[in-house]
Amino acid sequence: MSDTAASGPVMSADGVPLKRSLNRALRAQKIRALALIAPLLLFVLITFIAPIADMLFRSVENQIVRETLPETVQRLGDWDADSGEPPSEAVFTALYADIFLAAERKLHTRLGSRLNYEETGASSLFRKTGRRVDRFDTDIYTDQITDLDPAWEAGATWAALFEAREARSALPFTARSWERWTDFVINEEEDDPLEEDVPDFLYTALYSELADGAGAGLDPRVDQVIDALPGFETVSVREQFLDADEDWGGADIWRTIQTYSPAYTSGYFLNAVDMEKGTDGPQFRPENEQIYLTLFKRTMFMSMVITFSCILLGYPVAWILANLPARTANLLMILVLLPFWTSLLVRTSAWKVMLQQQGVINDTLVWLGLVDDGSRLVMINNQFGTIVAMTHILLPFMILPLYSVMQTIPPTYLRAAKSLGATNWTAFWRVYFPQSVPGIGAGSILVFILSIGYYITPEIVGGTTGTFISNRIAYHISSSLNWGLAAALGTILLAVVLVLYWLYDQIVGIDNVKLGG
Amino acid sequence: MSPSQSDTAFVEFIRVQKSYDGENLVVKDLNLSMPKGEFLTMLGPSGSGKTTCLMMLAGFETATHGEIMLDGQPINNIPPHKRGIGMVFQNYALFPHMTVAENLSFPLEVRKMGKSEREEKVVRALDMVQMGAFGGRRPAQLSGGQQQRIALARALVFEPELVLMDEPLGALDKQLREHMQFEITGIAHNLGITVVYVTHDQTEALTMSDRVAVFDDGRIQQLAPPDELYEQPQNSFVAQFIGENNTLEGVVQSIENGVASVKLDDGEIIDANPVNVSKPGERTKVSIRPERVEFNKARLQEGAHTLKAEVLEFIYMGDVFRTRLRVAGNDNFVVKTRNAPDAVRLKPGEHIEIGWLPKDCRALDA
Known part of the structure; x- marks a missing residue:
């Protein structure tokens, strides 16, 4: 190829550049190869990559606040959280519209649950308010406006009013509220909004905007209301909310809504490392609310202990297997693989039987007189139980790669070392062991990564001190339904594994990992 | 160089037997004595017990019965690492995770030798096999011949008096093998070490050794210098195994004045040198080397027996x-x-008469 620069591209016999005809010849092969893997690729994409991506996305996604409370979020932007005061009447009016619509669509409880992760009490606050919101005393606006002209009672009047672009831009809040309500009626109630009673919050919205001086000259009917405004009897929406729940009068819930109004949040991740958004940026939670960092550390530590125990127990077994004649080795290999033929649950439950205080081991120890009947050993529902059971379960994953690597080490190396004057130990340590390190590496990666995400065994035998971070993730997925936090914890776990893998590559080198010859 | 004929044997096998399964003997009653400085080759087909003998000497197999002596001391109960015997393995067994220099340094390290002394010896050993520039390489970066040299250097670097080699040239191509044969014998003689060399390649055995022990069926069939082995095989196995050989079968008619008269199976009678036959009536295999057969009557002795022959094939080599x-x-x-x-080129189909000297025609066991 060195002469291509001098003589131009190499041509094939028919004058086409060689590279192009080679590509053409290879294309059919590539397409066939792609077709062969396409079903698996699709399957993996749909069932593995996509769900993972979706879960990872959930760890930062936070649309619910701005989707449920769009008007409130918009008006709350100017509010100074540090004032310690609740926001203005205008914000409460916006909240009134948002909550009314949310309650109609039964979305306020979901928002309450979401905010409850950040601010305890938010859930009941929203539920209570949702029940009260259609019984607010704001019907006085309804009555006063319809008294001026009964045509306001008809949806058609509103529809005609907001038909005009000027009305929509002069009274944006009311126009948007009208639109959201009609959308709701059409799409979810599947009714005609023109035949429904116009709800109170729309009159309140109209009043609030007109009272602010907007809307003059739009329409005779509107002008009529504006003219009558000075004589209107008024009611404070804020008071209505405070009546429903006095928490609305504090700054805390408002700060929470303001903090979590962006579409994306780091809140779940902060939560996952025992932090929260405070007034001065992220801060650690109080000592007694910290849980996840401890769990992460415990998961790492116990996974390392399990990996190390597996090396300790698996290495001699793999060595024996690798040095036995093939027939015997195959027979023993079946014994190593035997655990795979029994259910994981059965094996874990067996350990429960073995290790519990009234279990086989304790009974035997008591019978032998080694342990007093009153002080039976606590070996289950703690870290010890988890380590024992998981070491047992993961041991084959250490033995198999070790065995396949050891099989490729010819016994002549040991003989050569001995003939050169090395004792059995030196020959093993200086010659055999370094060559088996790739097997240890492969086994350790397998066991460590499997155990760092292990769920069932710690759940069953872990008690409170022996559970892993995965148990917490499962809890948030299936019990507390805080998927965002579960996703954040999962993302951190994934990142930790990837970092460890990178570290391993830096220190040991991934080329040094062998799963077999 | 001929082996130094000291009275005390350096390596000695005394009535050694070896069985792996308790039913069959792999080595049957082996007796062998080697003086210091000898280059002895154990030659034989696979399964003949030669490698087992080497492994017993190295200490990787224990003798089921008998005594192995090294320099006058019984070594049956000495573990391999204390025997101080250098060994070159069939596939070199260079440690792949160490550099060439580290491989050579290993036997010195386990002998607790100081760093400077170690380095000096490693350099000297590498220079000896002309691999001085390769100390920093890994074995995988070397060619087969280079690995072979390193394996040799490693077996010699701690200055053993006895070096064992287990088919060390088996993996090399023909040209390199011949070159290495020459080099190994040169180094061995220069250092004056005793070498036990195992091979199944007879050319290698004949060209390199002071003496060759031909193994078959767990026994030494013949132990002799190469020329004696080739020219005076003691039995028909050795005659067949070493070099090319013509065999005629027949029955001994009489033995007189050191000449046996053998009646071949087709009725012809020839004279032969009775090596392995003792009385008339015994069946025998008569062995003649192809280059000792003569068909130019002028060169034959007066009165020598001749046989009729038909040319079947002529190959120009x-x-x-x-x-x-x-x-x-x-x-x-x-x-x-x-x-x-003046050589005659025979044509297929020609009928000729052939003959040989009676001493070249050896009557061996049947």
């Missing part, structure tokens, strides 16, 4: 002609003639 004949019912009777200016 450059330095020699190889002619296949039918003699006394044997279709594979081969004659080799040197490609001399």
Whole structure:
């Protein structure tokens, strides 16, 4: 190829550049190869990559606040959280519209649950308010406006009013509220909004905007209301909310809504490392609310202990297997693989039987007189139980790669070392062991990564001190339904594994990992 | 150089037996004595017990019965690492995770030798095999021949008096093998070490050794210097195994004045040198080397027996002609003639008469 620069591209016999005809010849092969893997690729994409991506996305996604409370979020932007005061009447009016619509669509409880992760009490606050919101005393606006002209009672009047672009831009809040309500009626109630009673919050919205001086000259009917405004009897929406729940009068819930109004949040991740958004940026939670960092550390530590125990127990077994004649080795290999033929649950439950205080081991120890009947050993529902059971379960994953690597080490190396004057130990340590390190590496990666995400065994035998971070993730997925936090914890776990893998590559080198010859 | 004929044997096998399964003997009653400085080759087909003998000497196998002596001391109960015997393995067994220099340094390290002394010896050993520039390489970066040299250097670096080699040249191509044969014998003689060399390649055995022990069926069939082994095989196995050989079968008629008269199976009678036959009536295999067969009557002794032969095939091999004949019912009777200016080229179908000197025609066991 060195002469291509001098003589131009190499041509094939028919004058086409060689590279192009080679590509053409290879294309059919590539397409066939792609077709062969396409079903698996699709399957993996749909069932593995996509769900993972979706879960990872959930760890930062936070649309619910701005989707449920769009008007409130918009008006709350100017509010100074540090004032310690609740926001203005205008914000409460916006909240009134948002909550009314949310309650109609039964979305306020979901928002309450979401905010409850950040601010305890938010859930009941929203539920209570949702029940009260259609019984607010704001019907006085309804009555006063319809008294001026009964045509306001008809949806058609509103529809005609907001038909005009000027009305929509002069009274944006009311126009948007009208639109959201009609959308709701059409799409979810599947009714005609023109035949429904116009709800109170729309009159309140109209009043609030007109009272602010907007809307003059739009329409005779509107002008009529504006003219009558000075004589209107008024009611404070804020008071209505405070009546429903006095928490609305504090700054805390408002700060929470303001903090979590962006579409994306780091809140779940902060939560996952025992932090929260405070007034001065992220801060650690109080000592007694910290849980996840401890769990992460415990998961790492116990996974390392399990990996190390597996090396300790698996290495001699793999060595024996690798040095036995093939027939015997195959027979023993079946014994190593035997655990795979029994259910994981059965094996874990067996350990429960073995290790519990009234279990086989304790009974035997008591019978032998080694342990007093009153002080039976606590070996289950703690870290010890988890380590024992998981070491047992993961041991084959250490033995198999070790065995396949050891099989490729010819016994002549040991003989050569001995003939050169090395004792059995030196020959093993200086010659055999370094060559088996790739097997240890492969086994350790397998066991460590499997155990760092292990769920069932710690759940069953872990008690409170022996559970892993995965148990917490499962809890948030299936019990507390805080998927965002579960996703954040999962993302951190994934990142930790990837970092460890990178570290391993830096220190040991991934080329040094062998799963077999 | 001939082996130093000291009275005390350096390596000695005394009535050694070895069995792996308790039913069959792999080595049957082995007796062997080697003086210091000898280059002895154990030659034999696979399964003949030669490698087992080497492994017993190295200490990787224990003798089921008998005594192995090294320098006058019984070594049966000495573990391999204390025997101080250098060994070159069939596939070199260079440690792949160490550099060449580290490989050579290993036997010195386990002997707790100081760093400077170690380095000096490693350099000297590498220079000896002309691999001085390769100390920093890994074994995988070397060619087969280079690995072979390193393995040799490693076996010699701690200055053992006895070095064992287990088919060390088996993995090399022919040209390199011949070159290494020459080099190994040169180094061995220069250092004056005793070498036990195992191979199944007879050329290697003949060219390198002071003495060759031919193994078959767990026994030494013959232990002799190469020339004696080739020219005076003691039994028909050795005659067949070493070099090319023509065999005629028959019955001993009489033995007189050191000459046996043998009646071949097709009725012809020839004279032979009675090596392994003792009385008339015994069956025998008569062995004649292809290059000792003569068909130029002028060169034969007066009154020598001749046999009728038919030329079946003539093969031109450059330095020699190889002619296949039918003699006394044997279709594979081969004659080799040197490609001399006056050499006769026989044609297939020709009928000739062949003969030989009675001493070259050895009557061996049947």
